[in-house]
Amino acid sequence: MIQEYIHKVQYYETDKMGVTHHSNYIRFMEEARVDFMDQIGYGYDRMESEGVCSPVINIECDFKKSTTYADVIKVSVKVIEISQIRIKFEYVMRVEDEIVFRGTSSHCCLNKDGKIISLKREKPEVYELFLSFLETDEKL
Numbered sequence: 001m002i003q004e005y006i007h008k009v010q011y012y013e014t015d016k017m018g019v020t021h022h023s024n025y026i027r028f029m030e031e032a033r034v035d036f037m038d039q040i041g042y043g044y045d046r047m048e049s050e051g052v053c054s055p056v057i058n059i060e061c062d063f064k065k066s067t068t069y070a071d072v073i074k075v076s077v078k079v080i081e082i083s084q085i086r087i088k089f090e091y092v093m094r095v096e097d098e099i100v101f102r103g104t105s106s107h108c109c110l111n112k113d114g115k116i117i118s119l120k121r122e123k124p125e126v127y128e129l130f131l132s133f134l135e136t137d138e139k140l
Helices: 024-040 044-049 124-132
Strands: 005-008 056-063 072-082 086-095 098-108
Touching: 005 024, 024 044, 024 056, 024 072, 024 086, 024 098, 072 098, 072 124
Parallel strands: none
Antiparallel strands: 005 072, 056 098, 072 086, 086 098
């Protein structure tokens, strides 16, 4: 079972009004995704050592409620779409039990020459690993 990622809002992450600056949520998404991938056994260090990189190709953010300094944000991550060349993650951030943010990030996979690769064809074990964490009925 995947554990939620925990992030405590730091003072430098807030703006003059004491609210967490919106740009930090993208960083929280990345921190949580890195933690998720470590938990499933395919961390970025392993991926890159195997010649694969996974750039972000799309981000969507839906801010529900402001967070402030010292708030403890719990971030859940799940795979919601996967195809041969793309994977999409969903993030739900909560403070206590209240949703403060929802977002998604989409990624493609590239080889070390920067060419798009089919994860299903070139890394079938990795494709199957991500597929096993897919939390929707849609398998693309």
